[in-house]
Amino acid sequence: MDPPIADATHGNWVERLAPARLRPYLRLARLDRPIGSWLLLLPCWWSTALAAVADDSPYPDPALLILFAIGAVAMRGAGCTWNDILDRKIDRQVARTRGRPIASGQVSVPAAFAFLVLQALIGLAVLLSLPHFAIVTGLASLGVVAVYPLMKRITSVPQLILGIAFSWGALMGWASVMETIADPALLLFAGSVLWVFAYDTIYAHQDKEDDAIVGVRSTALLFGRSTPLAIALCYAMVVFLFGAAFLSVPTGFFSALGLIGFALHLMVQVRRLDIDNPTLCLAIFKSNRDAGLILFAGLALDSIVPNTLGPLLP
Template sequence: MSSTEGPAAPHIADAARGNWVDRRAPASLRPYLHLARVDRPIGTWLLLLPCWWSTALAAVAAGSAYPDPRLLVLFAIGSLAMRGAGCTWNDILDRDIDGRVARTRNRPIASGAVSVPAAFAFLAAQCLVGLAVLLSLPRFAIVTGIASLGVVAVYPLMKRITSFPQVVLGIAFSWGALMGWASVFRAIEDPALFLFAGCVVWVFAYDTIYAHQDKEDDAIVGVRSTALFFGRRSALVVGACYAVTVGLFALALDTARAGPFAFIGLAGFALHLAWQVRALDIDDPARCLAVFKSNRDAGLILFAGLALDTIVPALL
């Protein structure tokens, strides 16, 4: 038996079957990689994209020839580490709830594959990686990053006390929209604030889609969400939020004096969001998951437009 083989772990609902973690990773590491959601990279992408947008928008405003590659790499590493840390913290706090929800009962802590003390040790290791990335940034960006930690820490508790936990998640997942700008300009200015506000609304909308996977179990165990609050009106709310997102992003681009490629990227992003609203079926969990995951593609379209807005003028 090779070192990568071992007893098959219970399938986790929103992970792709046959993913590389289950096929290639050593059996002893698989529960920790599952805990950090390495087998489900969409969360890392959604945490990373605002960082990349902010970095590229700052490059546009600064007249740079391209977004800073060093920052793009640092934010990729930091997003992977901090998304994993956030998921670990969430699963520590939610271990009793997860065991009562069909989609989450096979998560490593809820299923007993990872003990709580081991999860805390793994959390500390991931936070150290995130800290190393943060300390590689300018001082103003370091302070800006530290300011997000309280929001990240309290998010898992919000679904117990409010029907709008997605607001807190939106703030946490959108903080990168400030970080790229802060790293380039050592300040937070209007373009970054408009980008941040748009990201918060975007996260609120796409996580409402995601929450429709769990609405029946959430109602049984007493967990609250926008999916339960809005119910049949969810598609209308998501569409309205996406429209606000595009408007705020347009303000961010305008105040940064972005050029045509950035606005073409924003138009592509907007068309993708419109497709999502049309494709959404809140009674089909698989469709909800697929539409939610497609936000990575929408985000990459916008990033490509922003990057081209710096690269093409530099080549001409």
């Protein structure tokens, strides 16, 4: 019997369908827990859709959306593998993570390195499929990705570094369409950094007791009982920055509607938050996928409806 993984849904496809020999590697890449891939992907899709509106395209480029989806899965898996290699000793001391494949001995460190290289090569293939400016933009993120797992050892705000790494897609989509970086992309990036910072603070409350014992730092420990206020302020800034990004294009009705839906979703998260309930913290963290899809739907419709349906309307 494999050690349990706290974040994984019981009976997920890896448990049911994957060959036994592959399961530890699929778990190492977090393919049994796709939420991280979604959260890495969404800023890429937002940026691609925002650029489509700015460029008066009839729809966000489907090829780019697919490439970013493949890249998000590969690079999230590579990042998790790198994280687990570096954190294997810490993971053995934390209840939620001691069942991870490296920490539990299911995957050796050399095998994990080989798997890391494989995933990175897939990500590289996706990156090289993009325009030259986007390739350079993507390569600029590698330093942040490499150092993130070490940040919880030296700073109380590792979530900020994660925010930068997970939000790089807010620059990549725009760079792929426009082959430049402009104010809308920078505003979207800034808002996304705060969004990640906030939702990962919620996630970190699952481990706060173990983190304090092990000596790992996080914003959950930094903010403590003030976390709901900190999250509310971050989310307010996220909505403000996204609104500024939309106005700078400018976008239209559907983007505004998507932003309102996104903001209401964040408001409900804050109202529901109980930092002493790890199960609820995980559920709220995961719900950010739905918030992000609402925002993307608004941006996509702002490109599709005026350009595709507009000529058919009276």
